[in-house]
Amino acid sequence: MSAIAAPTPAHVPGAGVAAPARFVRDTALLTARSLRAIPRVPERLLDVTIQPIVFILLFLYVFGSAIHVPGVSYKDYLFPGIIGQSLAFGIIGAGVATSHDMTEGVIDRFRSMPISRLSIISAQVMGQFCEQLLGLTIVVVFGLILGWNPHLSVGHAVELGALMALGMLAFTWMGVLLGMLVRSPDAMQGVGFIVIFPLAFLAGTFVPIAGMDAVPRAIAQWDPISALVGTVRGLSEGVHSSGSWQLVHPELAMALWCLLIVAVCVPLALRRFNRTLAG
Amino acid sequence: MSQITAIETEGLTKRFGAFTAVADLDLRVDTGTVVSLLGPNGAGKTTTVRMLATLLRPDAGCARVAGYDVVREAVQVRALIALTGQFAALDKHLTARENLVLMARLRGRGRREAARVADRLIERFSIGEFRNRLVKNLSGGERRRVDLAAGLIDTPHVLVLDEPTTGLDPRSRQVVWSTIRSLVDDGVTLLLTTQYLEEADALADRVVLIDRGREVAAGTPAQLKTQVGAQRVDVIAADGTEFTRVSELLRGRFETSESAEQRTVSVAAPDEAENLAEVAAVVAQAGIQVDEVALRRPTLDDAFLALTGHVAHEAPHTDSRFDESEPTEVAA
Numbered sequence: 001m002s003a004i005a006a007p008t009p010a011h012v013p014g015a016g017v018a019a020p021a022r023f024v025r026d027t028a029l030l031t032a033r034s035l036r037a038i039p040r041v042p043e044r045l046l047d048v049t050i051q052p053i054v055f056i057l058l059f060l061y062v063f064g065s066a067i068h069v070p071g072v073s074y075k076d077y078l079f080p081g082i083i084g085q086s087l088a089f090g091i092i093g094a095g096v097a098t099s100h101d102m103t104e105g106v107i108d109r110f111r112s113m114p115i116s117r118l119s120i121i122s123a124q125v126m127g128q129f130c131e132q133l134l135g136l137t138i139v140v141v142f143g144l145i146l147g148w149n150p151h152l153s154v155g156h157a158v159e160l161g162a163l164m165a166l167g168m169l170a171f172t173w174m175g176v177l178l179g180m181l182v183r184s185p186d187a188m189q190g191v192g193f194i195v196i197f198p199l200a201f202l203a204g205t206f207v208p209i210a211g212m213d214a215v216p217r218a219i220a221q222w223d224p225i226s227a228l229v230g231t232v233r234g235l236s237e238g239v240h241s242s243g244s245w246q247l248v249h250p251e252l253a254m255a256l257w258c259l260l261i262v263a264v265c266v267p268l269a270l271r272r273f274n275r276t277l278a279g
Numbered sequence: 280m281s282q283i284t285a286i287e288t289e290g291l292t293k294r295f296g297a298f299t300a301v302a303d304l305d306l307r308v309d310t311g312t313v314v315s316l317l318g319p320n321g322a323g324k325t326t327t328v329r330m331l332a333t334l335l336r337p338d339a340g341c342a343r344v345a346g347y348d349v350v351r352e353a354v355q356v357r358a359l360i361a362l363t364g365q366f367a368a369l370d371k372h373l374t375a376r377e378n379l380v381l382m383a384r385l386r387g388r389g390r391r392e393a394a395r396v397a398d399r400l401i402e403r404f405s406i407g408e409f410r411n412r413l414v415k416n417l418s419g420g421e422r423r424r425v426d427l428a429a430g431l432i433d434t435p436h437v438l439v440l441d442e443p444t445t446g447l448d449p450r451s452r453q454v455v456w457s458t459i460r461s462l463v464d465d466g467v468t469l470l471l472t473t474q475y476l477e478e479a480d481a482l483a484d485r486v487v488l489i490d491r492g493r494e495v496a497a498g499t500p501a502q503l504k505t506q507v508g509a510q511r512v513d514v515i516a517a518d519g520t521e522f523t524r525v526s527e528l529l530r531g532r533f534e535t536s537e538s539a540e541q542r543t544v545s546v547a548a549p550d551e552a553e554n555l556a557e558v559a560a561v562v563a564q565a566g567i568q569v570d571e572v573a574l575r576r577p578t579l580d581d582a583f584l585a586l587t588g589h590v591a592h593e594a595p596h597t598d599s600r601f602d603e604s605e606p607t608e609v610a611a
Contacts, residue, residue, distance in 0.1 A: 022387075029384050037372040040413065109368035109429070112332040114358040115385050 019116070026119035027126065030110070034127025038134070047093050048135025052086045053142055059206055060146065067207055076237050079148040081205040084229035086139050087167050088200050092192030093135070094128040094175025100185045121176070121273050128172045136168070150236040160235040163254055167228060170258035170265070177269040204229050209243055222246065227253035283346050285310045285437045285468040286331060290340030293326050293492075300326040302492040303340065308437070313469040315483035317476065319583070323492035324472035325364075328439045331470070332362040345436050361430035362439045368426060371415035375406055375425045378414060382429045400428040404458060420451025427458060438462065439470045444478060456481060476582050480504065488586060496586040507577045507585045510551050512558045516542040517568035525567045532561065536584070548574060 038045065059067075059078050069077045101107060101124065110120050152160070182188045202216050203209075203225035209217055220226050221244035230250030233239045246253035286308035293301040301323040308314045316324050329335040331342055333353040341348060347355040362368075369378045379400055383393035401410050404424045409417060414425065423443060430438060443459065444452040459482055463469060473479055479486045480500040488496040488503070496503065514529065516522035522542040529535050533554075534547040548554035555574045562569055577585075 026385060029381065033370060033373065033381055036377070037370075040372045104371070105364055105368035106370045108334055108364060109362070109382075110385070112334055112357055112360070112362050113382075113385055114354065 023116050023119050023122075026115045027122045030120060030123030031126040031130075034123060035130055038131065044097070045131065045135060045138075047096070048086070048090070048132060049138045051089060052082050052135075052139045055085065056082055056139075056142065056146070063206070069208055072237060072239050075146070075148060076150075077233070077239065078206065079143045079150070080232035080236055080239075081229050082139065082143070083136065083164075083232050084203075084225060085200045085205050086136055087132075087164070087171055087228060088196060088225050089192075090128075090132040090135075090168060090171045091175040091178065091196055092188065093132060094125075094172045095179035095182070095188040095192065096185045097128055097131070098124060098176045098179025099182050099188045100179075102180055103184075117274060118270065121269060125169075125172050125176050128176065129168055132168050132172060136164075151238060152236050156235040159251070160232065163231055163235075163251060163258075166258045167254065170261040173265040173269060174261050177265045177272065180269060180272045199223055199225050204233075204241055204247075209241060209247065217243070224254075224257040226250075227257055230254075283310060284308070284343070285312075286314075286342070286344055286470055288327075288331075288340065288342040291327065291330065291337055291342050292339035293323075293330060293335060294338050300492050301330070301337075304489070304492065304494060306487060306494075308468060308470050310436075310468050311466055312484045313463055313471065313482055315479035315486045316470065316472040316489060317474070317479045317486050317582075318472075318489040319474060321491075322489045324489065325441055326492075327489075328362060328441050328470065328472060331356075331437075331439060332360055333357055334362075358433075359436040360439060361433075361435035361437075362441065363423075363426050363430045363443065364441045369414045369422065369429065372413060374411050374413055375417065375421075376401060376410040378425060379429055379432070383432045386432050388432075396432055400431065404428045418451070420447050420454055423447065423451070423455050424458060427455070427462075431462070434465075434467070437468045437470065439472075441472050442474065443471065445474065452478075476507075476578060477576060488582065490583065495583075503582065503586070504577070507582045510548045510574055510576055511581065512546040512548045512555050513571070513573050513575055514544045514546070514558060514562060514569055515571040516544070517570055518542070521568045524565070525562060525569065528561065528565050528567065529558065533558070542570075 056078070059082075060075060064074045064078065067074055107120070111117065178191060179188055182191060202219045203223040204220060205225065209220045209226065212220060226241075227246045227250045230241055230247055231254045233241075234250055241247040241250075284307060286306060288304055288306040291301055291304040291306070292299065304323070304327060306314075306316075306327070316327065318324050326335065330337050331344060331349060333349050333356050336350060341350070343349065344356045345359050347359070349356050369375075370381070373381065376397055379397035380393045383396040384390070388396055401407055404427060406421075406425055406428060409421055414422060417425065427440075427443070440459065444455050447455065456478070459469070459471070463482065469482075471479070471482060483500060486498065486500055486503055487494055496506070498506075514525055516525050519539075519542065522539065522544070526535075526537055526544050529544050529546055535544055537544045546554065546558050548558075551574060555572070559572050562572060
């Protein structure tokens with residue numbers, strides 16, 4: 001047997017590269033990996049497109065005729081709601097995908113490789129973020145085709161874009177965290193149906209909060225999704241609501257909700273990813 | 280010459296709730312050798328290698344890879360160890376080649392260098408034919424080859440193969456074996472887990488037999504086989520009555536063990552084919568109805584029976600949470 005020198009980690013290629021540069025590089029490589037799956041498994045996009053489209057058709061052409069919102073056409077009232085709902089449902093989408101991905105052997109391979117674990121989880125978030133963004137784009141284009149007519153100034157468009165990006169990032173992190181906490185994609189669907197589905201309806205998503213009964217109204221006034229929907233509606237249609245602080249200041253409320261979600265979910269997700277693991 | 284121990288564990292222990300998966304395991308793999316961890320499902324093999332690969336944290340004891348502690352120096356350990364699991368750790372939506380390029384890039388290679396490394400591995404592991412097929416469309420044997428290749432981007436200090444041939448058909452198993460042999464010839468240090476005595480025998484310098492997380496025997500394959508005994512002749516009786524007859528008949532003349540449930544009497548056959556002829560003649564003379572009389576190699580069950588005095592599958596792993604075939608449960 002030939003002499004085998006005591007190995008040192010310095011022998012690892014790329015070990016000399018600074019940690020932040022490696023983190024960015026590894027995250028980009030792993031994100032690209034996730035994105036390459038989209039055209040190969042296009043059915044994964046169905047979750048983020050079909051569901052909102054069904055809601056659009058249902059509310060626009062079935063329930064819509066019975067709903068009257070003062071000062072705005074129901075079509076223009078509905079689309080901001082659908083966009084907000086899509087964002088919120090992104091939690092379910094990201095959660096289902098993550099709970100599925102985490103059962104794949106390849107994640108174990110990444111974890112046992114000399115790459116930062118933060119980059120693995122960041123890439124998961126980035127991949128899901130892009131998927132949600134693609135889904136949302138399809139929903140918006142579908143809305144425009146059906147005759148949604150947003151009244152957006154350039155300033156408002158930029159503000160809306162920034163807030164939407166922040167919202168998607170926060171909800172994606174939340175979904176990734178939930179996806180790692182639950183044991184299976186089915187369980188994640190269950191959590192989505194029990195928690196997120198009601199929150200999306202107990203908000204100003206489809207009908208004005210003011211007309212709700214006392215109990216749902218109280219919930220809707222403080223439901224984060226109301227702030228989300230209020231933001232989209234306020235910026236794109238100039239329609240404002242009232243009844244609680246967050247409904248009067250939806251943009252600020254939404255930003256605060258998102259920062260709160262990020263502050264809570266990011267450390268928990270990282271901790272969860274490393275739990276029972278060395279290093 | 281600075282020989283350092285490739286893998287060394289002391290009192291390594293892992294519990295899942297009340298269940299102890301690995302109990303006080305002392306394991307040593309010298310650099311340049313091939314050690315096989317042999318045991319039935321649920322013996323703690325996968326849990327052990329997952330601790331070595333820094334995927335699970337030990338509850339007690341310690342483990343070092345090339346002198347680095349798997350908990351305190353996990354980053355160094357990850358640079359030195361490559362783990363190939365019983366479930367191919369590949370991205371199934373990428374092609375074989377894309378997987379190899381990705382792994383090479385994650386190990387610090389530039390785009391062009393990664394492609395070169397991937398193509399070299401494709402040639403070495405005869406992956407060429409299916410290099411552009413998506414991993415999800417590959418057969419089990421093809422996946423294992425790609426998986427092995429992915430573990431060898433940087434020649435690892437220690438390669439850990441977790442049940443590399445479980446679930447493969449005999450032909451694919453031969454291909455994987457010859458791949459592993461060529462690695463061994465190159466001097467790779469290898470820790471191999473397996474359920475097959477035959478596999479440990481074919482590949483390992485040293486075999487550690489484990490059961491319920493504990494080491495029950497260790498030695499060279501030759502030493503173990505001497506203890507286990509040679510091949511056996513199995514006589515499977517046509518029905519219960521015939522089983523009783525054949526059992527009484529053979530017990531008087533040979534060294535036997537038997538299983539009433541399987542209506543099988545097993546006879547030690549140190550002289551192999553000669554013993555087969557003897558047993559067949561005795562059975563035929565007595566006019567006993569049998570389904571089968573056959574010579575077979577000792578199995579893991581025989582080894583356990585011989586070395587521990589009990590059969591291997593006693594361990595009551597009723598809770599699927601502890602089933603090693605679901606490593607994701609403990610990883611999540």
